[in-house]
Amino acid sequence: MSYQHTIQFRTYQFDDLRTLLAKATPFRSGDALAGLAAATYEERVAAQLALADVPLKTFLQEAVIPYEEDEITRLIIDTHNQAAFAPVSHFTVGELRDWLLSDDADTQTLQQLAPGLTPEMVAAVSKLMRNQDLISVAQKCEVVTRFRNTIGLKGRLSVRLQPNHNTDDPKGIAASIIDGLLYGCGDAVIGINPATDSPQAVIQLLHMLDQLREQFDIPTQSCILCHVTTALQVMTKAPVDLVFQSIGGTARTNSSFGIHLGLLQEAYDAALSLNRGTIGNNVMYFETGQGSALSANAHQGVDQQTCEVRAYAVARRFSPLLVNTVVGFIGPEYLFDGKQIIRAALEDHCCGKLLGLPMGVDVCYTNHAEADQDDMDNLLTLLGVAGCNFIIGVPGADDIMLNYQSTSFHDAQYVRKVLGLKAAPEFEGWLQRQGITNAGGQLQPVGNTHHLLTYQAG
Amino acid sequence: MSNIQHRNTVQEDPWSALKAYTTARIALGRTGTAIPLKEVLSFRLAHAHARDAVYSRLDINLLLEELHAFMLPVVQLHSSVAGRHEYLQRPDKGRKLDTGSIEILQAQPAAFRQKDVVIIVADGLSATAMNLHTAPLLNHLLPLLKTAGLSIAPVCLVEQGRVAIGDEIGELIQAKATLMLIGERPGLSAADSMGAYITFQPRTGNTDEVRNCISNIRQDGLQYIPAAGKICYLLQEALRLRLSGVELKDNYKDPSLLTG
Structure with missing residues (x-):
């Protein structure tokens, strides 16, 4: 089906929904690289005007990637909840935007609506929203998940402690973990990107993390971010809390990652059967990021933001504890500068939340992007206001293994302080018992006899 | 005025010995929740080198x-x-x-x-x-x-x-x-x-x-x-x-x- 909009004497024609979505997307370098972006400012607004008039029901009839070709399209259509969709089924995309910002759309209403929304509906509405709208709507959502603690409650901001080391040296990793814990971080997960995907190295790190967590009785979970097949392989030999995987929004992207839905289901079932969560059973950790489909040459003419939101359909299937959009990691050919990174992060966070996902954001950039710490400060503050579930904490914001800049442990304390946000409740209690923070959440001076400093990595 | 008498507000972290095990930026110390200026500028210098390299000919x-x-x-x-x-x-x-x-x-x-x-x-x-x-x-x-x-x-x-x-x-x-x-x-x-x-x-x-x-x-x-x-x-x-x-x-x- 084609769509059109006339501005004065010029009629803009958009051949299909996929094209309309791409042309309506706020400018980013990745869509230009893919040849999908609007040619002019006017064409972009024309596409947005046309998109605003598209009934939501259209999204259930016209797939951006054919149902027969792509298992994610099939997942989206086959699991769509008609009853949850009913209250908004008469809306156009534009009416959905206005309604989402109205006081009628409160936290509970949005939670009930989530299974009725498809990724494409959510991507579409986000393209019509300003940054302010993305923040307002996300802030109304609340997605709470549990494993050994409770993540995502309003007024809380958790941190993944990311203690990467270029040779996976346990002592080097432990040094960064101690540093992060003493700065009040680690409640989302203590998660290591291993330098190699070798099962032996993964097993060693899993044992080390588990032993450290047990020794200090830390109410959190650990994860080695290896490939899902590696996790399946080591699960019987080492303590696996969370299973990690990078996912994309087209079946072809996932196939370039060496995964498909059946494999994720297998890993999910296996992780559930370990029964290691004490207060909840959200056992998956997913990472995403705009541009991954194009990077794998698997976008199939769909813009990078719509591809990203389709990845959330994959995540949603497996009730994850954490979903992290690694927004600025991919590079300037997809998101060129601070402005594009900030916009994309707010979109990802809002769209994920609307679909019912526990969204966190890796507030980050690479050295060839036009961005710096000031951009990250802006984004971090905006996400704090938007109610982001978690961010990443890296010593001094400098990841020495992945060679990019994220947010520091100090940054996490900054945003908690200026916005009055707290750690996950169980972890907050632990921090106070350890004398790391006081009842107000402020960092306390730590003496050189603190028992965390007695830790010896094996 | 008593709050502004201390010239050095930087609190050192008592675990700087751990720096021997990693080149990660640990034990930076803090002032309030902020990274001390010395470390901020050292980061900024490293980033400047990286940026200059990207634009080098x-x-x-x-x-x-x-x-x-x-x-x-x-x-x-x-x-x-x-x-x-x-x-x-x-x-x-x-x-x-x-x-x-x-x-x-x-x-x-x-x-x-x-x-x-x-x-x-x-x-x-x-x-x-x-x-x-x-x-x-x-x-x-x-x-x-x-x-x-x-x-x-x-x-x-x-x-x-x-x-x-x-x-x-x-x-x-x-x-x-x-x-x-x-x-x-x-x-x-x-x-x-x-x-x-x-x-x-x-x-x-x-x-x-x-x-x-x-x-x-x-x-x-x-x-x-x-x-x-x-x-x-x-x-x-x-x-x-x-x-x-x-x-x-x-x-x-x-x-x-x-x-x-």
């Missing part, structure tokens, strides 16, 4: 002078990228030669064609790395290639190039293999890393799994002598086995690490 005159000293013919090429901003946003253009460069390669005499290897020097994301490391690396590498009996095409100096532009170059000059030396994406710890990519049977459209990569060539990383040894080994193996990439395993033993 190949020092063509210097490189030509150095390459001529090796008595090798040199051709100067350019990708189809117009400027640095385009380079960063259009990797596809950085992988294609401009028309002038294609003509230059097509005009090369028969004597320069069908060689075992063509060495390509491209700026990539750090021309700084190439200005620093090209000549010292070749100084160690060329004698090894000569001893191994490999024939060498003219050295191609490419501005605004990405790794895959080597495929087009190798194809046009009909080399059996390419050695692409290219500036790597700068990190905060090093802004001058050189990477070396080896591709057997270079063809436009090749993807990364057919390449072997040797990374982090710089003074505090992989040093020139072991880097040259590894490159020569992989080139010989690629030519012998007629393949490169994931199927070509790097079993190189650094002689300087062998104790006999």
Whole structure:
């Protein structure tokens, strides 16, 4: 089906929904690289005007990637909840935007609506929203998940402690973990990107993390971010809390990652059967990021933001504890500068939340992007206001293994302080018992006899 | 006024001994929740080096002078990228030669064609790395290639190039293999890393799994002598086995690490 909009004497024609979505997307370098972006400012607004008039029901009839070709399209259509969709089924995309910002759309209403929304509906509405709208709507959502603690409650901001080391040296990793814990971080997960995907190295790190967590009785979970097949392989030999995987929004992207839905289901079932969560059973950790489909040459003419939101359909299937959009990691050919990174992060966070996902954001950039710490400060503050579930904490914001800049442990304390946000409740209690923070959440001076400093990595 | 009497508000972290185990920025101390200024500026300086490296240019005159000293013919090429901003946003253009460069390669005499290897020097994301490391690396590498009996095409100096532009170059000059030396994406710890990519049977459209990569060539990383040894080994193996990439395993033993 084609769509059109006339501005004065010029009629803009958009051949299909996929094209309309791409042309309506706020400018980013990745869509230009893919040849999908609007040619002019006017064409972009024309596409947005046309998109605003598209009934939501259209999204259930016209797939951006054919149902027969792509298992994610099939997942989206086959699991769509008609009853949850009913209250908004008469809306156009534009009416959905206005309604989402109205006081009628409160936290509970949005939670009930989530299974009725498809990724494409959510991507579409986000393209019509300003940054302010993305923040307002996300802030109304609340997605709470549990494993050994409770993540995502309003007024809380958790941190993944990311203690990467270029040779996976346990002592080097432990040094960064101690540093992060003493700065009040680690409640989302203590998660290591291993330098190699070798099962032996993964097993060693899993044992080390588990032993450290047990020794200090830390109410959190650990994860080695290896490939899902590696996790399946080591699960019987080492303590696996969370299973990690990078996912994309087209079946072809996932196939370039060496995964498909059946494999994720297998890993999910296996992780559930370990029964290691004490207060909840959200056992998956997913990472995403705009541009991954194009990077794998698997976008199939769909813009990078719509591809990203389709990845959330994959995540949603497996009730994850954490979903992290690694927004600025991919590079300037997809998101060129601070402005594009900030916009994309707010979109990802809002769209994920609307679909019912526990969204966190890796507030980050690479050295060839036009961005710096000031951009990250802006984004971090905006996400704090938007109610982001978690961010990443890296010593001094400098990841020495992945060679990019994220947010520091100090940054996490900054945003908690200026916005009055707290750690996950169980972890907050632990921090106070350890004398790391006081009842107000402020960092306390730590003496050189603190028992965390007695830790010896094996 | 009593709150502003202390001149030094920085609280040191009592775990700085842990710095011995990692180069990560731990035990930075704090003032309030903020990173102390000294550490902020040290980070900013590292980032400045990285940014300057991304926008650095190949020092063509210097490189030509150095390459001529090796008595090798040199051709100067350019990708189809117009400027640095385009380079960063259009990797596809950085992988294609401009028309002038294609003509230059097509005009090369028969004597320069069908060689075992063509060495390509491209700026990539750090021309700084190439200005620093090209000549010292070749100084160690060329004698090894000569001893191994490999024939060498003219050295191609490419501005605004990405790794895959080597495929087009190798194809046009009909080399059996390419050695692409290219500036790597700068990190905060090093802004001058050189990477070396080896591709057997270079063809436009090749993807990364057919390449072997040797990374982090710089003074505090992989040093020139072991880097040259590894490159020569992989080139010989690629030519012998007629393949490169994931199927070509790097079993190189650094002689300087062998104790006999």
